[in-house]
Amino acid sequence: MASAFPPEWVKSALLLALMSTCAVIVLFVYLNRNTKKLYFSYWTVSWMFYAVYLAASIGLQDSRETAFLIMVQRASIGIGAAFMFWGSIQLTSAPRDPKELQLASIMLVLWSGVAAYIVRDRLWITVPVFALLSAAGIYTGLAYMWRRRRYRGANIVGPGFLLWGLLLLGFPFLNVSPAVTTLGYLGSAVLSTMIAIGMIVEQEGVLSEQNYRVLFDWASDAIFLLDLKTLRVVDANWSAQRLTGRSHAELFGYDFLALCPDLRKEGAGVLDGNNVFAAMYRQAVDLNLLRSNGTRVLCESTANVAHCHKRPVLQISAREITDKRRMEQQLRQAEKLSALGSLIAGVAHELNNPLAIVIAYAQILMNQKEMSDKTRLKLGTILHESERAGKIVGELLKFTRSCDPQKVGADLNMVVSTVLEGRKSAISAGEIELVACLSEHLPRTKVDAGQIEQVLTNLIANAAQAMAGHEGKRVLKVTTESDDLFIRIVVADTGPGIRKEILGKIFEPFFTTKPPGQGTGLGLSICCNIVEAHRGRMWVESEVGKGTKFFVELPIVPCTEEVDLIPAAAEEPRPDPKASERRLLIVDDEPGILAVLTEVLTSEGYNVETACNGTDALRQISGGRYDAIISDLLMPGMDGKQLYETLKKNDPQLANRVIFVTGDDVNTDSRAFLELTGNRWLRKPFNIREIEEVVGNFLCEQPLPAVNNGGH
Secondary structure, eight states, rough: TTSSSOHEEEEEEHHHHHHHHHHHHHHHHHHHHHHHEEEEHHHHHHHHHHHHHHEEEEEHHOOOOHHHHHHHHHHHHHHHHHHHEEEEEEETOOOHHHHHHHHHHHHHHHHHHHHTTTTTTTTTHHHHHHHHHHHHHHHHHHHHHHHHOTTTTHHHHHHHHHHHHHTTTTTGGGGGOHHHHHHHHHHHHHHHHHHHHHHHHHHHHHHHHHHHHHHHHTTTEEEEEEETOOEEEEEHHHHHHHHOOHHHHHHHHHHHHHOOOOHHTTTTTTTHHHHHHHBBBBBEEEEEEEEETEEEEEEEEEEEEEETEEEEEEEEEEEEEEEHHHOOOOHHHHHHHHHHHHHHHHHHHHHHHHHHHHHHHHHHHHHOOOOOOHHHHHHHHHHHHHHHHHHHHHHHHHHHHHOOOOOOEEEEHHHHHHHHHTTTTTTTTTSEEEHHHHHHHHOOEEEEEHHHHHHHHHHHHHHHHHHHHHSSEEEEEEEEEEEEEEEEEEEOOOOOOOHHHHTTTTTTTTOOOOOOOOSSOOOOHHHHHHHHHHTEEEEEEEOOTTEEEEEEEEEOOSSSSOOOOOSSOOOOOOOOOOGGGOOEEEOOOOOHHHHHHHHHHHTOOEEEEEESHHHHHHHHHHOOOEEEEEESSOOSSSOHHHHHHHHHHOOHHHTTTEEEEETTTTTTHHHHHHHHOOEEEOOOOOOOOHHHHHHHHHHHTTTTSSOOOOOO
């Protein structure tokens, strides 16, 4: 054989073919390790045996022909062909029993042994072995060609395997001439390289496909790929499966119009992909998708044309917006409540002035001796109802102001009784039995009574709503109890109870089970914040069908010392013997307030002057002396705060003589200012006794002669 083929030609071609085959082997080993595809394992072994054949052929170029090398050549070709066949069968998803491969390998080794040691004319045995490997290469090439839509590198790998298989048919006849032999092995090297390049391109496509699948499957939005003509689902990601409650197999081939019937209702023309695309392209359309259980879920959807497996499809992206729409509705409700709160606060503040005037004049009239009993009784009713209205205004201001708890000593039994008394008519006491179990030995503690009333009012209202329309006995029970550290208030109802799946959410802001427009989901959240601001805690226990219990636990804070901010103390008035020598300035933007204060203080013997705002007051102060200034805290233009700051800068002694009047003492800024100054103050609506006490006792402490307030 060495004499028939010049070594310098054939050997170089064999070495080149061996090198290209080794490159293919390295590539297949890498692909087998990273893709875990079984056909790469078979093909790796197949190309290894082909490399052994080439190495044996090189060995035959350098030595005499031996039966062993000839057997190795033929066995390598045969076994390589068998493994290539099994790899290609795996590629086409038609697996065979591995025992068949073992049996085929044994038979091929025996066949090669017979060819090498017994049959001297080996051509008729060699041709079938190469034909087997050729058939394996052709089969693999055709398998890729049939699936070229699926594999990106099929247009290179398929022809590569096909031509390589055809070339192998001529390998038994390469000894025609050295040139033919050399060209044959060079062709094998070129085709091996072509197969390697095709595999690299293929794996880039596989990697791209894998990345696409990861992005597609793990996208947070539900994605449906639809056939443009039939609108049937050809693919759907995991979010789409989770959104609809259907598996991938159930969604495949599913009519999207049945999944989303709203598209049919949009118009009779919405029947194919073009119309759906035109209706939804590049715009968010609200659609209701049907779940597998028949419920509807509101989604914001868009449509785009995409390409899947080299064909155009309609891509529908859907995002559930049920919670978003509910949050938007709740936000609008919260904004309405905020605006309503501001309106209530403004109205309540404005009501304080006329109420103060009515109460003051009613008290002045009540002090008149010449009055019939009937008139005095009617006047007393006016005074009582006006004072009652003043308390309501104060509660409205407390409700609408966001402020820290203003804690004073309180009896929580009295707080509970007040709330229950006020809620009797509101909760249809005839249908709901109100029960109060109040502890006889409940200690007093420091709380903001108004805020605790707000908590109890909300809990009682919720309990009454829960029992509305509920069959069976309706009982609303409020209990108070205590230990050494805490006071607990329990509000229990016999309503339907709360389901476990929502029990842990009821204290979350904006969470509500009420229909739109009937609740904001803020009530329990606000209650929880109030209790936590008192360093307490709030929790709920409920069982479906057995009612609900809300627990409010507050720490016991001893109230032996009253250090809280309160209006000027009500003391026994001390008559001022120098009243006629006292000069007072009243500053208020409300003429009625100026008039009533002037009448009350003038009757006490004081010299009274008035100013309608802070600027007017400063003008009058610069021209004379005043023993006290009674100023409204909030006024248009220069208000009481600015007046005080100006006086403090110019005349600190006079600034200490300012007595403030305010109807909004729950305002955080106002309270902070009053605490900072330490000056006395009156709450609107006031009564004339308070005015006499505060002004009289204050002036009795001041020396005469009065300070020259102008400093001139």
